[in-house]
Amino acid sequence: MNSTRPHVLVVGAGPAGLVAALTLLQNGIPVRIIDKDPNPRIGQRGPGIAPRSLELFNFLDVPEVNELGKPMPIVRSFKLGTLESPKESSMVPDLEPTPAIPFHIPKMMGQQLLDVILRRHLEKFSCAVEMGTELRSFEQSDEGVTTVLAKNGILETFDTKWVIGADGAKGIVRKHLGLTFLGETREDVRMVMGDIRLRGVGLDRTYWHRFGTMKRGLSLRPTDEVGEDGWQFIISDNDVDLTKVAQSEELIFETITSLVPTEVTFNKLVWVSEYRANIRMVNKFSEGRVFVAGDAAHVHSPTGGTQFKYTRCCQSRLEACARRKRTRRQVSP
Numbered sequence: 361m362n363s364t365r366p367h368v369l370v371v372g373a374g375p376a377g378l379v380a381a382l383t384l385l386q387n388g389i390p391v392r393i394i395d396k397d398p399n400p401r402i403g404q405r406g407p408g409i410a411p412r413s414l415e416l417f418n419f420l421d422v423p424e425v426n427e428l429g430k431p432m433p434i435v436r437s438f439k440l441g442t443l444e445s446p447k448e449s450s451m452v453p454d455l456e457p458t459p460a461i462p463f464h465i466p467k468m469m470g471q472q473l474l475d476v477i478l479r480r481h482l483e484k485f486s487c488a489v490e491m492g493t494e495l496r497s498f499e500q501s502d503e504g505v506t507t508v509l510a511k512n513g514i515l516e517t518f519d520t521k522w523v524i525g526a527d528g529a530k531g532i533v534r535k536h537l538g539l540t541f542l543g544e545t546r547e548d549v550r551m552v553m554g555d556i557r558l559r560g561v562g563l564d565r566t567y568w569h570r571f572g573t574m575k576r577g578l579s580l581r582p583t584d585e586v587g588e589d590g591w592q593f594i595i596s597d598n599d600v601d602l603t604k605v606a607q608s609e610e611l612i613f614e615t616i617t618s619l620v621p622t623e624v625t626f627n628k629l630v631w632v633s634e635y636r637a638n639i640r641m642v643n644k645f646s647e648g649r650v651f652v653a654g655d656a657a658h659v660h661s662p663t664g665g666t667q668f669k670y671t672r673c674c675q676s677r678l679e680a681c682a683r684r685k686r687t688r689r690q691v692s693p
C-alpha cells in the first residue's frame with residue numbers, strides 16, 4: 361500500500377462523516393472523504409443541536425455552531441381551525457448556564473448550514489469532500505482495506521488502512537459488514553417534512569407554530585436560514601397518503617392551506633422528504649478495520665432522540681448536582 365495515501369477513508373459527508381474527518385485531521389491523521397451525491401445537500405433536516413453536541417463542537421474548535429445556532433423558539437399550539445388562544449410552551453427547561461454546564465440549552469441550526477461550516481473547517485487542512493464519488497464495495501485484510509469507488513462511471517481501486525462508514529441509515533458499509541440493524545419501523549409515525557417559503561396573515565415569526573396533533577397536524581418553525589419568509593414544516597396526517605403528498609408541490613400547498621386557518625401566500629418549496637420513524641441500532645460498531653458511525657449505526661424517532669437525550673442529560677446532571685449538594689450539607693459542620 362502507498363504510505364502517502366490517506367490512512368482513513370470516510371464514506372459519506374453528512375454531519376457524522378464531516379465530524380469524523382475533522383476530528384482525525386485535527387489529530388494529524390490524513391483522511392479522504394467522499395460522498396455519492398454530486399452536490400452538497402440542501403434541507404434543514406434535523407436542526408436540533410443538543411447541548412452535548414455543542415460541547416463537542418467547542419472541543420473541535422467549531423464555535424460557529426453555538427454562535428450562529430438559534431435558541432428553540434417558544435411553541436404556540438393551536439387547535440385545528442383556529443388562530444385564537446394558543447397554548448404556549450417551551451421545549452427546554454428553564455436553566456442558567458454554569459461553569460460546569462456552559463452549553464445548557466439546545467440550539468437550532470439546519471444541517472445545510474452545519475455542513476457548510478464543517479466543510480470550511482476541513483478546508484483549513486486542505487481537505488475537500490469529493491462529491492459524486494460512491495463506495496461500491498470493499499474487502500479487508502489484516503493490513504488494510506481495498507475499496508472500489510465510482511465517479512462519473514469510472515471505477516477506482518483505493519487502498520487505505522481504515523474505513524469509516526458514515527453513509528446514513530441505508531448505506532452499504534453496514535450491510536457489507538453483515539452487521540444487524542435490529543429495532544422497529546413505526547409505520548404509524550409518518551410525516552412529510554421540508555423547507556418552505558411562505559407568508560401567512562397572523563403567523564408571528566418569533567414563535568414555533570403547531571396546529572392540531574401528531575395524528576393530524578402541522579408544525580411550522582420559522583428559520584431565516586431558508587429566507588426571511590422561511591419555515592421548516594412537518595405535516596402529519598394518519599388519514600391521507602403522505603407518500604403522494606410528498607411528491608406533489610400542489611398537494612403540499614393544499615395540505616398546509618387546509619391546516620392553517622389564515623390566508624397563506626406560498627413563495628417556494630425549497631426541499632421536501634417523507635419520513636417514517638425508525639428505531640434501530642447495530643450489534644457492533646466495527647468489524648476489523650471498518651467502522652460505522654452516525655445513522656449508519658443507529659437511528660431513532662425524532663421525538664425520542666434529541667429531546668430524550670437532552671432531557672436525560674439534564675436530568676442526570678441535575679441529579680448529580682443535587683447529590684453533590686446533599687453530600688456537602690452532610691459534611692459541613
Ligand SMILES: Cc1cc2nc3c(=O)[nH]c(=O)nc-3n(C[C@H](O)[C@H](O)[C@H](O)COP(=O)(O)OP(=O)(O)OC[C@H]3O[C@@H](n4cnc5c(N)ncnc54)[C@H](O)[C@@H]3O)c2cc1C
Pocket residue numbers: 371372373374375376377394395396397401405406407408409410471493494495496526527528529531532553635653654655656662665666
Ligand atoms: C424528522 C427528523 C428530525 C430530526 N431531527 C433531528 C434533530 O433535531 N437533531 C438531530 O441531531 N438529529 C435529528 N434527526 C436525525 C439527523 O437528521 C440524522 O441523525 C443525521 O442526518 C445523520 O447524519 P449522518 O451523517 O449519519 O448521515 P446522513 O446525513 O444520512 O449522511 C449520509 C451521507 O452518506 C452519503 N452516502 C450514502 N451512501 C454512500 C456511498 N455508498 N458512497 C458515498 N457516499 C454515500 C449520502 O449521500 C449522505 O450524504 C432528525 C431526523 C429526522 C428524519
